[in-house]
Amino acid sequence: MDLTLRIWRQPRHDTPGDFVSYQVTGVPEEASFLEMLDLLNEQLSERGEEPVVFESDCREGICGTCGLMIDGRPHGPWGNTATCQLHMRAYADGDEITIEPWRATGFPVIKDLAVDRSAFDRIIEAGGYISTPTGAAPDANLIPVDKATADRAFEAAACIGCGACVAACPNGAAQLFAGAKVAQLNMLPQGQPERYQRAANVVDTMEAFFGSCTNHGECQAACPKDISIDFIAWLNRDYRKAKLSGRQAG
């Protein structure tokens, strides 16, 4: 199929950007969305034009590197699907597709469709872990965890750190990402000793980079891993408790 693409081009983070229209021809229906962009880039290179910068790595929906705003929807038209898993079956010959980077103050544009999501690393660094130095762990079966809790923790842990939740949020808030990590660790017995400190540290750091949550729920709809907004409630509850008991971020 042949398609018209309207793509955001921006040479650098501090220069203005704009949409540029391209024709891409001969896209097989079996191709993935990113393979369609590969093909565009091949065609641009053959004409001596600079290819469009977009990021991806695993192309299996697990590393969280990809992430494009496609016709105004984070990760495109299919639900629970990362951009790299979207396939061209979703489109027909002659379609026009608009492709933009994530837009959020927490994620400055680097070039074209690539953004800087290192603020997520800062959040994890602030408290998204359980402190267990190597070698200090007891036998794994000494810490039983009931299956329901373990499964729930897994659901929260499935977040791939793609940032679609932030991109979807009218306020550019990162509550779903932060909530998923805090909930995972705070519901497990291993995570109890640092529970409230963790919530306080994560939230305080998050607020330095991202907007505030006003419960729109757009994040959950955009999330490729179906992370539930219930985890945000978890985060808020533990954060409130932390502040009530006077724990300061440390």
Place this chain on the structure above:
Amino acid sequence: MQLDAKVPEGPIEEKWDHHRFNLRLVNPNNKRRFRILVVGSGLAGASAAATLGELGYQVTVLTYHDSPRRAHSIAAQGGINAAKNYRNDGDSVHRLFHDTVKGGDYRSREANVYRLAQVSNEIIDQATAQGVPFAREYGGLLDNRSFGGAQVSRTFYARGQTGQQLLLGAYQAMMRQVHAGTVDLHNRVEVLDVVVHDGRARGVIARDLLTGEVLRYSAHAVVLATGGYSNAFFLSTNAKMCNATAIWRAHRKGALMANPCFTQIPPTCLPQSDETQSKLTLMSESLRNDGRVWVPQSHDEDRHPGDIPEADRDYYLERMYPAFGNLVPRDIASRAAKRMIDENRGVGPLKNGVYLDFADAIQRLGADRVAERYGNLFEIYERITGEAPYKVPMRIYPAPHYTMGGLWVDYNLETTIPSLYAIGEANFSDHGANRLGASALMQGLADGYFVLPYTIGDGLAPRLGEEPLPTDHEAFEEAAAQVRGRVEGLLSVNGSRTVDWFHRQLGRILWDYCGMSRNQPGLEKAITEIKALREEFYSDVNVTGSSDDYNQALEKAGRVQDFFELGELMCRDALYREESCGGHFREEHQTDDGEALRDDERFAHVAAWGWRGLGEEPSLTVEPLEYENVTIATRSYK
């Protein structure tokens, strides 16, 4: 050159203990006076960096990813082995050791494998304490499954996302050290050379991927945790950015490459669907527990699979290997699939797959039970192909996936360049000629959490007081100038073909002649073709953009440049090894019924290759392999 593997004396059960006792220690207060560079933040790199940071070393981590959490380890699905024997089914350290040596077709180093089995249990403890949500049973204890045909249930897993969960555990432990100030993290930085001075590794030269700035890092020791090189084939299950540049540049600086032709091509990947295909997707091996593999009896079959009656189907694995059936090891299942395709009995629009059929399982267990076990995999499959495996059999075909070969390391995981270490998939040490399922995660974390942090201290202890080489030292100047020259060279060709075009051509050559089965004329042809293609690359590649910018074409060009040289060495190694073992199948060396024929007289050794210059024959050094604790036997799965 003599290779000294530094395997400690004594009975195999006691070697690691003795060795740990004999290793020199760095006093806790002195650790901060040593700087260690860790390149890579996958399971191996992140676990090493976290642990070294906790010990108090000054650690610098470099990764080309935008976040350490994105390393390719994140994609591992099936699980991680350990000798816990929680099932009480007869597992033990010795059995895991034995299975790994046998699975590797007797081409790995006994002492390393034994140690791997010994520390495997601690990995599970460590990960669980970090909050890794492994699958559990109703009683709250950890669940296990049998994986890849193992006769005991020793695989721990977190749904189909074990790699993701283990990596996040290691990444979080590392980020804790970033917060504590012991680990200094540099994202979006690609290492392009290793600096060697007076025969010792002194640091690396890297490129800032956003600004193009050429960076210099100096340290007392350098650890490469940069993963495998399956992407030499272009189409593989590895993440798009995986590459061999760091290990290849170390090789060019004097580190020997061991067994580069040992690559793993497992059977359960999705076949290529069209010309634009950029990578292949692995479907978990576990599917073979319930799926039945078949192709039509006749090569001009064009009926829909559902309309092909039993009598016209060939369940070839069950026919050829009645004892193991669909659960034969990866290499054997893959070669059998290739035979079917070569006999023109492939299925699908491009006739490039075999069926993996769940109809019987659905009848036996019910669709719900099948969905419970494989639902998420079926969903992935359907998203890619548009077909539901509940109704239509899956189509699968082998794809390159893992590289057993890598930098040669001794028992301390040190390469032949002093102070340069290699861990995880980047080294060659533990899997011999074939890796067992769920053992790569185990090895990466064993190296990073429990082996390297001990052994690296032994090399550092006597160097207390020594400052790292200043980055304006001529060794750095020279290496940085070379890197700059290479980058500018790539940009100045201004030819007519894209980097991907060259990479696809190289991949096709390797796949055709150095893939699942190999022979002498084919390998000789491949070596000639690779050289010609490489020359064409230097005169006709087109790399757009500039060097002082975020330039993905330039990044790829450098990686492909190194794949040419590595690809050639893979073929040379495959040509040299005149036997069939594990994933390496030489057509000249097979039994009457087409099974691999090892030659223990001539090839019970590691082949370690040394760089002698572009276009020069590499040097060969062998490390003999001696088996004192397992009896060498022929693998048989009939």
